[in-house]
Amino acid sequence: MSSTMYIGVDLGGTNVRAALVDDAGHIHHIVKRESKALESSEIIIENLIDCITSIPNYQSAKGIGLGVPGPVDVKAGCMFMATNIPALTMFPLKEVLEKRLSIPVFLDNDANVAGLAEALVGAGKDKDVVYYVTQSTGIGGALIVNGQIVSGRVGHAGEIGNLIIDPHRASINHLNDGAVENEASGTALVRKAQTFIDPTITSARELFLLSETNEVAKRIVETMAYDLGVMFSYIAHIVDPDAFIIGGGVSKSSEYYLELMKQAYASKVHKPLANTPFLKAQLDEPGLVGAAMLPKSQGVI
């Protein structure tokens, strides 16, 4: 093989997957394990190394990138906070893995690496500045500037779920009153559907289907579209990206709200911002591919 190869690792609370990925973002081989997320750091690391070294020809990789579930101190190469993998909080992941594997290691959080993948080899591949938004159980995001993630001082760039859409909305949890995650995430949609329509509804997809015939469901979807439009207006005025990219499970049903959302967005921004492109995420494995793109984005070629 002539192209430069990287290893991308998607470390989650349940599973860890590692893949050999070429510099065009094509996946050549995937290995999957349980992540042993509640074990000690020693066990988690041995398991992680076993997963990586199970990839045939893993030594050919010029760099390893990890997408992890929480905010990352990119310079130190550790997680500031690892709610799902407690032993990795402030654990020197980069340092330990580099010592063991003798390959440069980089990490960033899972939403950020997914955004990087879409920016480099997905929907945003011809754009300089991209803001990726994932709408799933929660709402998160990633800012990519000139092919590099802006991870943030404390790894919180893209923690957009806490943006306030309307401070007079209900107080739901630890997030701000009126936080967009409590209004427009998959979890929020299910909560509203259960409260106002039918307590047996368990997915956003059910709500979307119901919105074709049920007025209350339709209004919940319309409100969500509006709230997302407001959230995008904030990002536009602060960053004015070349494109928004929308991913995550809920966005797979975006035909139910994309146009309404764009209208709401356009009504809240200065006119030239109104036609910022909204692009659908394109990649099947943004987490693995984006993790593999981390070393490349940091100059390892």
Added chain:
Amino acid sequence: MSSTMYIGVDLGGTNVRAALVDDAGHIHHIVKRESKALESSEIIIENLIDCITSIPNYQSAKGIGLGVPGPVDVKAGCMFMATNIPALTMFPLKEVLEKRLSIPVFLDNDANVAGLAEALVGAGKDKDVVYYVTQSTGIGGALIVNGQIVSGRVGHAGEIGNLIIDPHRASINHLNDGAVENEASGTALVRKAQTFIDPTITSARELFLLSETNEVAKRIVETMAYDLGVMFSYIAHIVDPDAFIIGGGVSKSSEYYLELMKQAYASKVHKPLANTPFLKAQLDEPGLVGAAMLPKSQGVI
């Protein structure tokens, strides 16, 4: 002189100033003219060139940067919109000046170049990612990542005056209902002071002084501090910069509200974001110095 020299131009609706600036941001010579902002593009350009070429030894400059009053198409080198200098809307400023002066020319809007100056040689000089906010007659901002301005797809990065603090506030003008510029700018403070206290108040400074003894004035200032805190929470969740830098005329009175603003900010962000540094702008001439830094930031050395 041994350091690399640049020319920075501050083109405003009333005056144009050009300065010879070294790569450390020190100003060596300033020339000032009326900007003839309402004349034809030919007259404006001749006047601009006369201003630049009046600088002794202007030919020694490796590049020329212009800060202009409106959103800029950085790649094309023209202003998308030039309300104060109508003839320059979509006029090929970069191309025409380069042809005439045979020196590389760059432009960006005035808030962005001020932010660049503070990021490179001012309050943020040791920071990678800086968000500059200017609180003056209006509210504007600039995102600087690794020494470069993120100007935006349509030059609107930093148009934060239109961010919605509370959609239930009054409708004032073309901005969004509850836009922060209508709540916390110098203009907004004077409007509120005139409405609720005394129609003869003409400056934010008067309101601040009055807030030491007058309860209504105090409440106006407290509300402004809160609103700014909310605005900064948006920027933090979207970008998580290494520092906020606060400049502009109103911010010269920040002793009246900085602590309250920080408290409001901290109450609206995830805990690790609460201690993002708020730095006061340091430079006397951020517009001139930042304009001069544009060529350097784009690789002209």
